[in-house]
Amino acid sequence: MKLKSKLTILALLICISLQAQIPFVKERNHINLTDWIFTKGVHYNAQKETYNTSNWEKIKVPHTYSMDAIDGSGYYRGEAWYRTHVSVPKSMEGERIFIRFEAVGHQVQVYLNNQLLGNHLxxxxxxCFEITDLIKPNSENTLALKTSNGFNFKIIPVTDNLFNIYGGIYRPVQIFSTPKTAISPTYYASSGVFVELKELKNNTADLEIRTHLSSSNFSKKNIIGVQNI
Known part of the structure; x- marks a missing residue:
């Protein structure tokens, strides 16, 4: 194999390795949110802590509400709600706190303690959202998701002619903490580190490494970053 090919593959593997550190959450202080309650249908104000959820179903994430597609008789396309309660461990006190969803099908509104964190299509x-200022320490917090796999021509795929469009929290959800200054976890929910191969020349390869930083400490200070390859 030629040197150029070897360097190209090496750069590609480095890029894949850094981007695949979505397990980067596992290296941080974190909790997995697996126990939820769930209901199908349109429910107004179901994000409120006082909303009656006594008849909701207990489920484990990952979860989808489109399993009826398997029998081939059509499947549910519409809204569904998920809720859970979250308590932050003492080990996260004094740090910044984030919540990260690996995927939710197919559109979602996320609420914490009746406050809208944001939308995702x-x-x-x-x-990923930062929840430092909204989450209440030493008490239960209500997390609610309004999801939908209904028809929406703003979201690809626009039809289910090729494959079904499943709804639900079908990938893991984590809450984790970082120091006041950290590599940003909210930049497209990535690891915050990107590698680009700029040039291959003779026996050398030039790589550009971009790291997105985020800080809640607004005092002036120098930040030194070290990247090992």
Missing amino acids: GGYSGF
């Missing part, structure tokens, strides 16, 4: 990509 598309069922195949992760998204």
